[in-house]
Amino acid sequence: MPRSSFQRLLDIGGTLVVLAILGFLLLPAIVVTLAAFNDKALLSFPPQALSLRWFAKAIAYDDFREGFGNGLIVTIWSSTIALIVGATFAFALDRYQFRLKAAIEGILLSPLVVPHFTVGLGFLILAAQIGLMRGYTIVVVCHVILVLPFVLRSVYVSLRNLDRRLELAASSLGAPPHLVLATITLPLLLPGLVSGWLFAAILSFNEFTASLFVTAQRTQTLPVAMYNYVREYADPSMAAISVMYIVATAALLTFANAFLGLGKVLNVEHGR
């Protein structure tokens, strides 16, 4: 008997600890939302009056608009390129033996460990040397390198989980390799490809440190514009744009979870 009440205590204690940690994770999002709807320019908790004026101001602010546009250009290019490079390489990793296999894989995964300011400085110096300072090219190349490990992993995990017997069946029935790829492999891989692209896009759109180094005034992305804003002004338009960010990101992730099974992609659940 004392044992079972002890177990219950353990359960309740565990639940409380988990709720407290979730609270810690959610606290900044909740507080920034309160600040964004607060009518006053100065922070006050709880807010005395609510208003949407900071949202209007954030949306109308030129640097944010341009940053958003630039960010979209960079994100679409870099996530699409990263998807093509990552997916083809994941295929090669899974099914093909070639020289330098381990070396190329190691280099492409290393941006996970190399600090972003080092990657940014490297591409900045490179851009200065070959005269690409002011364009999008260097920003896109830099982002492709930074998001590639995530795409590679996402596609590779789905390739590993794919039932090779289906391909064998098609192949033994006489389908040539490219037909097997187009009609069997790619459709089965679609969730992995979509989630890989989605991860790449979200990460690229949010990338900050390296972007600070490689963007120019004309190509600055939204996070860089936001950073410059925080340094100069203290009004809650920054809170308003943060709320839009948080809502958009959480919505995309909820979508990804519902349709693609985030747990499986992140490998925190068994595929069984």
Added chain:
Amino acid sequence: MCARDHVGATVKTQPFLRSFVTPAALCALAFLIAMAAVLQYSLRAYIPGSLDPGGLTLANFTALLKPLYAQVFLNTVWICFLTASYTLIVGYPLAYALVHVRNRFAKSAILITVVTPLFLGEVVRTYSWIIVLGNNGFINSILLQLGIIETPFQFMFTRFGVVVALVHVTMPVMVIMLAAALSHIDRDYLEAAESLGAGRIRAFATVTLPLSMPGIIAGVTTSFAWTFSAFATPQLIGGGQVNMISNLVYQLGFASFNFPFAASLCVAGLALTLAVLSLLRLATRPLEKMGPH
């Protein structure tokens, strides 16, 4: 060459596979060139007032030995160490809950809550923490109104404030790695331990914890490396009082245009990360043996 191809044994050799390597090889090459550019600059002299570097020199690296810079290095490693440790302590219960909770809705809710900060980007997260921790921020307002404190508690511009925000940053990756390790532990082991009379705490300490060791090591290593990479958090919450290598690199690059010295800081920082990470690997090798193979 095709005759020796083992992959062809399962499916008819896919001829396009060889061309699939090229784009990745090009990307790897671009990254190598960028890193080589950093290395090259770190060995060049700085000419004040010019963006072009001078001749070959080791002066940048000898300058790193000055107490001012050595202090920043130590500070950076200490912040990374604190962040990784706190993240592990706070992240473990959450990873455990994520794997063991049965209710699907609760599972998704935990997963989304954990993962969202990963995708939010440093600026939004840091700004949000400024509003939480600032002198007229959320925590101080609440505590002042409740009369618990009379003067605001100083979180901003302190190492503690920086570490709190950084723990929030590294939590997702820690939880994901721990949960991956925990979800691959066979539940039969736990049931065996419990049927043999071990209580839940004992079963956890003797079965779950040792078997999750690879996840712990991977999580700590990655949080360490990510914290090392943090820039906006120490810059905005530290406000010049808490400096990490990233802040120094940025200042040198964009305030004094001393790119050679900034590059040498990057090289030294990278060497330091690799050294600390391999030490960590070495120190935890006996622990790793406890995990499954």
